[in-house]
Amino acid sequence: MQAVIIAVGDELTDGATVDTNSGYLSARLVECGIATRRHVTVGDDAAAIAEAIGGAAGQARLVIVTGGLGPTADDLTRQGLAAAMGAALVEDPRQAERIAAFFAARGREMKPSNRAQALLPAGAQAIDNDCGTAPGIAARLGEAEVFVLPGPPQEMREMFETKVLPRLPAAGAIAKRIVHTFGVGESDVGEAIADLMGRGRNPTVGTTVSAGVISVRITAAGPTKQAAEAAADETAAEVRRRLGELVFAGDDQTMPQVVGEALQAAGETLAAAESCTGGMLGEMITEVPGASEYFLGGVVAYANQAKTELVGVPADLIAAHGAVSEPVAEALAEGARRRFGADWGLGVTGIAGPAGGSAEKPVGLVYIAVAGRGGAAVHRHVFPGDREVIRRRAALAALNHLRLALVAAGEPGAEG
Structure with missing residues (x-):
């Protein structure tokens, strides 16, 4: 299974805020054997959100959207999802009651904008938010499962871990290894392991660069964790053999x-x-x-x-x-x-x-x-x-x- 992760918010596209949600979700999905095909960032525009969700649903079986579920006029993810589904927004009575109870418990008045957070595309299901007012949304679009989560990281993580993760199908296992090198350029490392980096291979092999450190990243998929780890270890050993003394560390070592x-x-x-x-x-x-x-x-x-x-x-x-x-x-x-x-x-x-x-x-x-x-x-x-x-x-x-x-x-x- 592959996933597409969409982050919504003008603050992200403007560069005012760094998107940490997408990286967190990708890392957690990998542990479940689900690879992320791409990250998409889109501003607070209902049409753009609808286009992003529709495109993602045509590329992957799992789409996770974060952000745009708040009570303000620029929180338009509900509208974007509804447009992508071709559905009307309808109020979920249970969510309206839950939001009202949230404010009553704090001695505050619920404003109409907060009640609007109970609106869902027809045919979608609400996901309870145990940390705030905005419910998440679960929906199906074509062959894809779509989950929409709140943007605040604490709310997003709690909802993903407790409400979304248990719904995801088992997809085998994935193991990762990293081999760190120093002393030559990325192209030199790439040439030495070019055949290991071919598209469609398992494990997949790629390189990243930071301050002269060339890191070879290996991701192996397998039916079991043991099989995935064995495949990752075998490729890591071959990378080490080819690169010799250029290799100084593995995984989290510095x-x-x-x-x-x-x-x-x-x-x-x-x-x-x-x-x-x-x-x-x-x-x-x-x-x-x-x-x-x-x-x-x-x-x-x-x-x-x-x-x-x-x-x-x-x-x-x-x-x-x-x-x-x-x-x-x-x-x-x-x-x-x-x-x-x-x-x-x-x-x-x-x-x-x-x-x-x-x-x-x-x-x-x-x-x-x-x-x-x-x-x-x-x-x-x-x-x-x-x-x-x-x-x-x-x-x-x-x-x-x-x-x-x-x-x-x-x-x-x-x-x-």
Whole structure:
């Protein structure tokens, strides 16, 4: 079974409010073995709502609409559904009584606009709202089951979980896996797994990108949960095999978690000296609970004087090569390791922009050094994006270079 989810409201189409309902519903439907074919957002216009519902009913067996059931003049989902069904709106006496009782219990007068919430398309059924006044609506349109739910997330979720979910047919099971990679572009990852991403395959495989992290998302369907999970695991293993050391984590794991676990498993420690990332590297590391077990500390050495006085980078080295250079990155990493007495040191220096770049040293140029007992290695990057993106990608790249150094050193847990 497939579903189409429609979110109604001018506040959504205008960008004033972010639609969280559709994502929630899709995630819950997947757990029931129901895939969402598409999300549709439509403004408060009865004709547009009718068109969206009618189109969705021709594409999927399940249509869920959220929003537009309130008491104001711009709440037009009831009218839109009625138009799509070719039905008149009629009052549901039981819902009218329930709404009146809701106001009476609070010592308030029910206005005519609130009574209008009891109107339903002829042939539809009301769904009780235990959290508010607007009832939901259940209807059939062609071969599709249509459910209309209130827009406020709390009301929508309660109604979906208690009133709609029990009505949905069993549709097998779905299992999801995510394989996270770092170090190459999305096209490189896509080429390596192109045959796994073909249309009509089960499991389905796709990619998403965030701050340089390419995530391979795998969704498998099966008659049972065990069968779906086995199919998802098999494909995830093949993705990992093809992408090798580019893979750093799976599912909900993050780069800082993986690096932290590897350091803990090895009984080793880390220190950092960062310039252009301005503390973002340290922030990422310390987002992981228990990071104090392996992260001894960091220095944000932004000015050249701080690099010299706090980390021990020689002033003549900066004068000769510039603050953004391979020798200075190495000196930052070695200085951090020495200052804190750590097994590993990270050094980051670069130009995050928007100003400060040149033809020789453009905005986005970052040098990252990893220092260990066996010496230091320096990596040069030119990251695209704005200041925030460059800083975030640099911090993640620093952790990834450390991860790869741990892999090379044979430390457990760093392979991802």
